[in-house]
Amino acid sequence: MAPDPQAGQAPAVPPPGPGPLAGLKVVEVGGIGPGPFAAMLLADLGADVVRVDRPEEDLRGTHAVLLRGRRSVVLDLKSVDGLRAVHELLARSDVVVEGFRPGVAERLGFGPDEALRLNPRLVYGRMTGWGQSGPYAALAGHDITYLAVSGVLDAFADDDGRPVPPLNLLGDFGGGGAMLALGVVSAVLHARATGEGQVVDAAIVDGVASMTAMHQSMRASGLWPAPRGENLLDGGAPFYRCYRTRDDRWMAVGALEPAFYARLLEGLDMATPEHVAAQMDREWWPQMRRELELRFGLRTMAEWVRVFEGLDACVAPVLTLDEACTDPHLRARGTYADLPGTGSAAHQPGAVPKFSLTPGRPGAPAVEPGAHTAEVLGELGLGRTD
Numbered sequence: 001m002a003p004d005p006q007a008g009q010a011p012a013v014p015p016p017g018p019g020p021l022a023g024l025k026v027v028e029v030g031g032i033g034p035g036p037f038a039a040m041l042l043a044d045l046g047a048d049v050v051r052v053d054r055p056e057e058d059l060r061g062t063h064a065v066l067l068r069g070r071r072s073v074v075l076d077l078k079s080v081d082g083l084r085a086v087h088e089l090l091a092r093s094d095v096v097v098e099g100f101r102p103g104v105a106e107r108l109g110f111g112p113d114e115a116l117r118l119n120p121r122l123v124y125g126r127m128t129g130w131g132q133s134g135p136y137a138a139l140a141g142h143d144i145t146y147l148a149v150s151g152v153l154d155a156f157a158d159d160d161g162r163p164v165p166p167l168n169l170l171g172d173f174g175g176g177g178a179m180l181a182l183g184v185v186s187a188v189l190h191a192r193a194t195g196e197g198q199v200v201d202a203a204i205v206d207g208v209a210s211m212t213a214m215h216q217s218m219r220a221s222g223l224w225p226a227p228r229g230e231n232l233l234d235g236g237a238p239f240y241r242c243y244r245t246r247d248d249r250w251m252a253v254g255a256l257e258p259a260f261y262a263r264l265l266e267g268l269d270m271a272t273p274e275h276v277a278a279q280m281d282r283e284w285w286p287q288m289r290r291e292l293e294l295r296f297g298l299r300t301m302a303e304w305v306r307v308f309e310g311l312d313a314c315v316a317p318v319l320t321l322d323e324a325c326t327d328p329h330l331r332a333r334g335t336y337a338d339l340p341g342t343g344s345a346a347h348q349p350g351a352v353p354k355f356s357l358t359p360g361r362p363g364a365p366a367v368e369p370g371a372h373t374a375e376v377l378g379e380l381g382l383g384r385t386d
Contacts, residue, residue, distance in 0.1 A: 019046025019351070019360035024188065027089045028070065029077075029110075030054055031099030033143075033168070034176030034204065035127040036066040039097055041181045043069035044351035045360040050089065050376055052077070053369035060366050065348050069363015073377070074370030081382075083109045088380040091118045094191070095184055099127040102137050112199045122197040123187040127180050129171075131203030143171035146204040150175075152212060155234055175207030226282070232256075238288035239264060239279065242318060249301035250318035253292070263313035267304075268295045322347075337362060 024047040028039040036051075036059075043049040049070035054077070060067065075082040087110065090096055096115060098105050105111045105126075112124045129146045130136040136149075144165045147153035152170065153163045165171075180202035191197050215233075218224040223232065230236035239255040255264040261279050265271040270291070278284045296304065301317050308315040319327060325336040325347040334350040351360030377383065 018358055019044065020355055020358040021185070021360075022046035022358070024048065024095065025093040026050070026095040026097065027052065027086075027093045029086070029096065029098040029100075029105070030057075031097070031127065032059065032063065033066075033099075033172045034180065035097055035099035036063055037173050037177030038125070038127065038180040038184065038202075039070065040066050040068060040363070041177070041352070042095070042184065043363045046358070047095075050093075050372075052086065052089070058369050060368075064366050067366035068348070071372035071376060072367050072369050073373040075373075077108050077110075085377060085380060085382055086110050087114075087118055088382060089376075090115045090122060092380070093119070093122065094188060095123045095125060097125040097127065097180065097184070101140075102126075102128065102132045116197050120197055121191045121195055123184055123191055123200060124197065125180055125184045125187075125200045125202065127176060127202050129176075129204045131206060132199075132201045143168035143204070146171045146175070147208060150205045150208040150212075152208050155215075155228060157228060161228075170211075171204045171208055175209075175211060176202065176204040179207035179210070230282075230285075236282075236285060238285050238292050241289070243292055243296035245296055245301045245304060246298060247300040247302075251296055251301060251304050252316050252318050254314040254316075256314070260312070260314045263311045264315060267307050267311050267313055267315065268292070270295065 021042055024042070026039060026042055026047045026049040028035065028049055028051040030052060039049050039051065051067065051070050051072045053072050053074050055074055073085070075085050077083065077086065090110060096110075100108075103111075106113070112126075115122055115124055126132060128137070129141040129143075130139060144153065147165060147170060148163070150171075153165060156164050156166055158164050180200065183200035183202050187198050187200050215224060218232070225231070226236060228234060233240055235241045237256075239253055239261050242250045242252050244250055253264060255261040258276075258279065262271065262276055265275050275288070278288065299307070304315070305317050324330060325338075330336055333354075336347050337350050338347060348362055351362055354360075
């Protein structure tokens with residue numbers, strides 16, 4: 001077991017807030033990306049999360065925000081003392097989250113069978129790309145490969161047809177971490193009602209596939225008939241795409257319903273009977289896209305924002321991340337917040353979703369790995385091993 005890397009008293013982490021998950025004890029065993037995101041969501045909503053970090057690993061450069069709101073212990077998972085500490089944590093917790101490839105936790109000695117033997121009420125959350133079973137289960141992968149095989153990446157492409165991933169938002173965080181958090185909370189409800197813990201097998205490919213439900217429905221009903229880039233929601237429709245402005249910025253148009261489409265045309269000074277009547281005429285879409293491209297190119301983004309301010313036409317500026325953090329609506333809701341003491345992460349997302357009685361809150365800044373090793377081991381009745 002590695003010694004506590006900080007001399008003296010560990011940095012204080014404020015107790016979990018009064019969120020809806022207050023009192024829930026979670027162990028997060030290392031991992032990157034979707035697993036830490038799931039743990040962040042749980043911590044923001046009041047769960048008490050202890051992260052088990054690996055010796056000599058510091059992810060704060062890429063994960064400063066994802067690692068907020070929990071205490072950190074550094075344990076050598078291949079050592080006798082490290083395994084004993086993990087077992088003690090599992091025995092006293094409600095949830096464990098791990099993101100190893102299938103079989104790794106078992107080989108280390110804290111797989112689901114052993115964990116549920118120690119604590120029959122434990123919810124064992126497993127975060128992988130391919131899942132715990134199937135021909136690809138043992139393969140390496142990343143967000144882009146999971147999107148590729150799930151059939152989703154094909155829908156995102158640049159002008160030459162090359163698929164372009166939407167950052168790693170859709171796979172890692174949407175289909176991965178968010179689905180794991182949902183699964184964990186669902187299994188906790190079951191455990192509290194029955195006393196039975198269980199394994200939550202969260203796979204990014206499964207989560208991403210679940211988000212295609214509407215598009216699969218549209219394909220089956222004939223409402224998604226054309227190749228990529230020629231359909232209602234993939235940039236084919238002239239009233240659901242982005243347009244470049246005179247200052248090389250972009251406006252996003254989502255005027256799907258006839259009323260919003262009419263207001264879009266009004267703002268563009270294009271509200272002729274011919275334009276209004278042709279909204280769903282696919283043969284006219286290419287010409288309409290060209291006309292809207294020319295019209296949006298006549299003014300700057302700021303000018304178009306002023307034009308559409310009062311029209312309620314489902315038109316919005318495409319903001320950068322920095323600009324979004326200062327948007328008046330997002331600031332009013334606390335969607336983004338300025339959190340001091342986080343180094344380069346000056347802006348952070350707030351806690352989601354919002355609750356009327358038990359609001360969550362963003363946790364304290366990420367700490368140095370192992371900052372609470374001595375503190376947590378003391379709570380478990382275990383001494384340090386240097």
